[in-house]
């Protein structure tokens with residue numbers, strides 16, 4: 018029998034056949050090839066032994082532990098393997114482990130690492146002698162054995178106390194007790210990365226200390242779709258004298274930072290805007306805000322927006338506290354509050370970050386695991402007790418920090434921190450939620466920019482660029498039906514209460530392009546189009562996207578977010594819930610046309626004020642929407658919708674100094690839209 022000592026440099030299943038090739042040695046250039054083979058005559062017991070041997074070697078490769086493999090003196094077949102015990106007397110400084118983390122991780126690196134995401138390598142060390150030592154360090158990384166080594170210095174130094182030697186969990190739960198290394202962007206591209214300790218230095222003497230128990234983990238970074246979000250500051254005015262409230266840039270930055278740190282994405286593609294809440298303040302609900310956002314999003318998508326974009330209505334709590342919610346799980350729109358409150362545990366100056374992470378989590382299909390007073394909609398699968406994100410022996414959270422926003426690195430104990438989809442304090446992502454978010458992001462991304470986010474079956478049956486979805490290619494307002502009757506695609510947004518059979522149609526906007534949302538035959542909510550003679554033209558049972566935060570005793574409140582082909586002869590839309598008429602709105606009539614826009618806009622402080630004169634403005638069913646473009650009309654963002662008066666002001670702070678802005682005003686009777694676009698002007 019012979020023994021070879023080293024790291025598992027490579028482990029390959031030879032295909033076809035149950036043979037594993039294992040390359041072991043101190044370095045890639047001085048390693049030998051061995052194998053483990055399951056043979057035809059092997060007993061079940063032998064097969065199991067060989068399988069656990071392969072599992073052990075796989076784990077050793079992932080964690081970079083040094084191993085002894087036993088094999089015949091003239092044979093390359095491995096018969097046994099074990100880890101190399103550290104000689105703590107001869108070499109008092111020992112490596113306990115290396116953990117490569119982005120948000121949540123275990124020592125086996127079972128959470129996939131996302132390419133392009135801020136990544137921290139945590140090196141856990143023990144010192145077994147004397148009074149301890151203070152150390153800093155350098156690691157070296159490379160993407161393949163032929164690459165030159167790239168060295169990275171630790172962000173910190175660590176005081177190693179012999180009393181904590183070998184105690185891995187105390188170190189994992191405290192960012193100041195590991196040497197932390199931030200990988201450069203070149204180290205987080207998709208593919209493998211080998212990490213080794215280059216040197217550990219005694220900071221008191223500036224001398225290098227020999228290290229035992231070294232391990233060379235090889236981790237792999239995976240490509241990931243970006244998170245696409247539009248954050249809409251929902252402005253409202255309350256008090257005497259009236260004061261307006263909208264979230265500050267600080268709150269927006271903190272939310273975006275949290276999403277970058279906690280979500281399984283390498284990139285957050287975001288835009289921001291400011292929109293006045295149309296519902297009365299104070300007192301408006303997240304259902305009101307989500308209805309407005311849904312109308313805005315429908316118009317934005319029809320104007321060429323990326324369908325993968327989720328919309329988040331952000332409400333400053335300075336004048337009024339609005340509880341947050343999502344319309345439907347999964348969904349496309351959500352809203353929630355922000356402010357400086359610390360909730361007894363969050364002292365970074367903004368709670369809108371994790372609150373937004375929760376609501377956006379619903380839009381990505383995440384439900385409540387049922388802890389700390391929330392309704393349990395996902396109780397069966399949650400892997401940890403009490404909503405914990407992990408345990409000392411498995412998953413520990415790590416906030417990689419954000420220097421741009423003065424946020425430090427923080428280790429988040431797996432037992433003290435709770436999943437963001439619970440109602441518990443100390444919110445972070447569990448592996449369960451992290452992997453679930455990743456799965457959903459991939460599903461939506463594979464459906465493409467032209468598919469709908471937030472649709473249960475996103476990825477099937479539709480897609481393509483918005484301008485390719487109708488025969489004829491170009492954006493068209495009118496599509497002829499089979500019978501030759503003119504049809505028009507119309508977005509209808511309603512807030513409904515299924516418990517009380519109540520509801521209101523809030524927004525009706527023709528869409529210049531897009532696709533129908535489809536019917537849900539069993540829905541209790543029905544949209545009915547009627548002709549002026551009272552005859553029914555069509556009926557659409559429409560899906561109701563329930564408020565995500567309902568408790569069992571709450572009324573079933575939700576949103577209808579429908580895009581429907583309307584017969585142009587329609588004169589009214591009725592909303593029926595469980596067969597009862599809940600609301601009626603008039604549509605159609607004389608086509609609107611715009612006579613003039615008062616131009617240039619009046620500038621009142623931070624506001625741009627515009628006014629439109631429309632023909633037949635006395636028509637009581639006319640509604641006005643306002644869109645802005647900063648890319649010469651390529652894309653448009655809706656900044657006002659459902660206005661009953663042709664006057665509005667735009668918050669100038671949503672643009673950058675020097676932005677070239679165009680504004681267009683849409684006047685609609687629900688079936689036809691007149692559009693007038695301003696000249697480009699500079700902010």
Ligand SMILES: [Zn+2]
Pocket residue numbers: 375376379385438565566
């Ligand atoms: Zn929730």
